[in-house]
Amino acid sequence: MQLVVARIGRAHGIKGDVTVEVRTDEPELRLAPGAVLATDPPTVGPLTIAAGRVHSGRLLLRFEGVSDRTAAEALRNTLLIAEVDPDESPEDPEEFYDHQLEDLEVVTVDGTVVGRIESVAHLPAQDLLVVRREDGGEVLIPFVGEIVPKIDLEAQRAVVDPPPGLLGEDVEETEEPEESEESEETGADHGRERGRDGGQESSR
Incomplete structure (x- = not known):
């Protein structure tokens, strides 16, 4: 390979x-x-x-x-x-070859399926996972431990903990009318809680 x-x-x-x-x-x-x-x-x-x-x-x-x-x-x-021998792996357990990452299923920490890794883009600043979404769109995810805390080659899965907006979520806040005595609170919290308080070691 x-x-x-x-x-x-x-x-x-x-x-x-x-x-x-x-x-x-x-x-x-x-x-x-x-x-x-x-x-x-x-x-x-x-x-x-x-x-x-x-x-x-x-x-x-x-x-x-x-x-x-x-x-x-x-x-x-x-x-x-x-x-490179296709069965060879880097000596560092936190490092991966591109072919090991390609086609892994990408899910968030709460289990929501994002898509599959299509390729890895190597940029001067950092590597990016090019992910093909379930709806056919594309999203670029920085390949760093804070955002990709776990790579499970056995399960063929990459777990991501993205900051708000990285996956393109549209979060809209509903404002209350300025002049309304009986206005009801209609705004919903569409943000996803990323409950990780450290101690989650990246497998990369």
Whole structure:
């Protein structure tokens, strides 16, 4: 199975180094010197990592056969892809591969079905679960422990505890008429109580 582990950014310096946007929780394994990676687009690969180092908080890689800035810049926006055993799991029990999350049923903490995970979007700030809702719509859920407190691979289910509005709930407050002596309270509390007082450890 193929797993996207990084995206190549801009060239760094004049000797062929490139910055990379890491998309794996195991860069020391997937992006180590000697690793041979497929690419998207496939025409520029495969690429073999010759060296790697961290500079100003960013990972820099150099590939065999890429020895100057021009060649490095030509690789910009290329995706780096590793071959992964589909039965393999990350060493950290709180981490998951994309294929393990895809098609999981998504439910709220009170059991309401939201939909199914269609894919995982890897953004610079955080990962997002792309969820296809029961009504056919789409919702993006930040993949963080506070919002996704539990992943149950055995039950094929992801439990979410979203803040108000994340799932697109329309909460309307009914105001009482300004001039009415017999006005009745008609407003209903449509908010869902998210009763979690800590102690809920994310399985990620």
